Amino acid sequence: MNGAQALIRTLVGAGVDVCFANPGTSEMHFVAALDDVPEMRGVLTLFEGVATGAADGYARIAGRPAATLLHLGPGLGNGLANLHNARRGGAPLVNVVGDHARSHKRLDAPLESDVDAIAGSVSGWVRRSLSPADVAADAVDAVAAAARGQVATLLLPADVSWSEGAEPAAPPAARYAPVPTGYRLTQVAAVLRSGAPVVLFVGGDVVASEAGLRAAGQVAAGTGARLMSETFPARTVRGAGLPDLPRLPYPPEMAMASLAGTVHLVVAGALPPVHFFGYPDTPGTPVPVDCTVHVLSEPGEDGVAALRELADLVAREVQPELLEASRPELPSGPLTPRSMAAVVGALLPERAIVVDEALTSGVGLAELTSGAPRHDWLSLTGGAIGDGLPLAVGAAVAAPDRPVLVIQADGSAMYTISALWTMAREQLDVTVVVCDNGSYAILQGELGRVGASGGGERAGRLLDLGGPGLDFVALAGGMGVPATRAATAEELADQLRAALAAPGPHLIDAVLR
Structure with missing residues (x-):
């Protein structure tokens, strides 16, 4: 058995049976081994930031790690922003990062980099497998490290992956969180x-x-x-x-x-x-x-x-004060951040998973959904924007029987817009509502807050998304996701009802005033 086969069998045995991947040449034996271990589900993403964000979303909902498969230092670097979010949120996550064959590293090939240092910036645990015989034990330690609520990164040289002499290992012992003194x-x-x-x-x-x-x-x-x-x-x-x-x-x-x-x-x-x-x-x-x-x-x-x-x-025998069931009335008229929030609160289905990357457009969302049927809410833990769409991918893979609703700011959507393609390919039950205000509104507020206000035209061009405007309906359609556009509260309500009722992914471009 080669190192890649032993690695995947060990991960599956330890409960890590989903891998969000954007592989390259160094990872081809891992890719080939997926046919030998059908229990591991491989999910292709077109950008590493989608893979790492999806693994974070999966971990938050499943309560256990997913794996990523990334290509060398540049691939790991592309995934750093959402690994930062995962680290700040304490998500259990196992990165498998391919590296050059051991004999090739000394040649300083074009893709050579200090992968260990890059991994260390976001990982609580980093190890390089030095031989096929080490791979399985290293994988067990990686899963155990991830279970402590951190990113664990296993570096896998290509020749360790393809060489024979590896065997799978038993899963790590269960971990129990300590109770405070x-x-x-x-x-x-x-x-x-x-x-x-x-x-x-x-x-x-x-x-x-x-x-x-x-x-x-x-x-x-x-x-x-x-x-x-x-x-x-x-x-x-x-x-x-x-x-x-x-x-x-x-x-x-x-x-x-x-x-x-x-x-x-x-x-x-x-x-x-x-x-x-x-x-x-x-x-x-x-x-x-x-x-x-x-x-x-x-x-x-x-x-x-x-x-x-x-x-x-x-407070023995004291009963907590609990929210009663309540929903806002469906609004009418022009679509604003608050009327958008009211539509979401009025129509939010039971057991939904809400991914919130609305940023400045999220005014009223928490208030107007507080009395809705029971749901889970995922937030932007580390502040590195561009996690909303990837989180939704991971959440939907972790809970295929639950509807996933993403409230997504327009500027940050473009960081990881290719996540829509993965939603379409996997036919994930995700509804995306893009808060389309045509600007980086959060940065416009920060400009004044830090005392840099001047309001000049040149500064303004770095904070708006016009010239040309972004056509999210066309972008989604081009990646296989049905999409519509809403400019009024009534249109958003009708389109959200339809999207939530139909299987598979949908996108609504909510044009806000």
Whole structure:
């Protein structure tokens, strides 16, 4: 058995049975081995950023790693932005990156690069397989490393892949997240009983499960603490029958206002908040200077178990306040960001997976979908735009029985627009709503926020998407995805109903005013 065959058999045995791929010459023996191991599903993408983003989306929904197959350093480099998002969101992910044959590396061939260094910038674990006999054990270690909530990158030289002498290995032992210590629980319980203003700031595993949200809601109801989520959680369970969970706003002035007066910030499943960027005359964090931060559970620990224990200490037999089922009325008239959000809230199907890369066009989305039927919400964890369409690919592969709805900004859609082709090829049940406002609106706001406002014509040309405008209907049709255009709320409602009712992918170009 050659190294590639042993690698794939080991991955499948460890539960990694989907590979999002954009291979090249160095990976051809891995590609050929897919016929020998039919349990591994290979999904072709046309750009590595789609492969890495899809693996992230798959991991968020499936709760276990997918693999990627990338070509040398340049291929890995093309996938870095969405590997950054996966790293920031704690997604389990196994990268397999082909490299030159060992005897060829010394020749400095045109595609030679420092793959190890590139991988290290986004990976918590990196290893190079040095012989066919090492491949299976290295793969087991990669899966175990990914299970700790990180990107694991296995570098596979081409000759190690094609050489005989490899055998598959048994899967790694199951991993259990550690539960925070009793000291932390006692300290936080005392803070919650103090009567001072407290914010319970949650994210990670806490917001990804109903049990975590209910425990957090129970603590808030029993102590008077305010419940708040990190700005961009990887996955949030939402909808009627769950506690309301406001998110910390993205703009720094709004984030600081939302935490003003907080004396104690209790963090569970998330990191203490900081602003995405530094701004003139603005502190780097929205946490007030006289506020004390208390960590109940860190990412990678069992925050759900910690909150359950905390609820028993400070709010035993208290029932959390839960959202009642509610939907907005279907709006009419010109299509605006808010009327678009109302249409989504009115028509969102049960068990939907919503991928949110609406950016500035997402005004009202969280509010107007909060009482909708139960659904999952995937966010832009690391701030590297262009993850919406790839996340949807991975989510749809992980949950083929659930509808996936992407609310996608127009500028960031172009980063990974080729994901539409993969949706069509795999016939994934994904509906894409493009928020078409013809501009990089988020950057227009940042221009003033950093004190660089001038409003000149030359600066403006770098922030608008006109001349020529983008025709998303034509782009989608050219890649096999049926597409329509909506300019009013009524048109969007009719087209969204039809798209959600039909199998396969669809795109709606929502022209916003």
